[in-house]
Amino acid sequence: MTIKAIHHIAILTDEYERSKAFYTEVLGFKILAETYRESRKSYKLDLAINGQYQIELFSFPEFKERASFPEQKGLRHLAFAVDNIEESVGELLAKGVDVQGIRTDELTNKKFCFFYDPNGQPLELYEV
Template sequence: MLKLNRVHHIAIICSDYQKSKHFYSEILGLKIVREVYREERQSYKLDLEVGDQYQIELFSFPDPAARPSRPEAAGLRHIAFDVDDIDEAAAHIKSANISVEAIRTDEFTGKRFTFFADPDGLPVELYEV
């Protein structure tokens, strides 16, 4: 049987590199590990660290195709981050003038969560652990 250890990275293609770089590094506070510009592809690649474990790869490409994300389009649905205090985390996101959905409770786990969107409309979830 195949043994998968953990998620290695998550790749996100953005439409406005500087805006998304600011969102993920300044607003969400992810640590920049490496940033490179690939001239032959006219593309930036930004590696971001999440809690000393996972890495998000943020890519820019000229004129990326739009991908539907709502309502419930097929494909990757959202990215979720666990947080210690959902109220504090949601307040931080709101302080950056980003709309945050009402905090809800997961009916199966009893844990609280909420959603907001990145600059390209990708749903981002905060899940209280």
């Protein structure tokens, strides 16, 4: 088997409109398709990052909360590459997003910081 790339990341939300606004208006992802599936009472929103299909945002009427603290097994966070972390953090703060302080990765000497989506999903900005 030869894996070529990550095809997409699926995120489940209980507040669809709020999450849709966050990923499109705050983070600037482009909507590729939005589908309402009546049989599931669920939305599926396909989003592109920098022209590539990468995020699927789902809403489901019945969901279970996922524990994040203390650290749990599974997906820890989702990191987005940025050119200038100070500028990117400034944009998030201007849009009312609570952002943790900028830190430096001790292994790579690259700057990074964490913030959360409306569902509490940990997200990271990582300066490349």
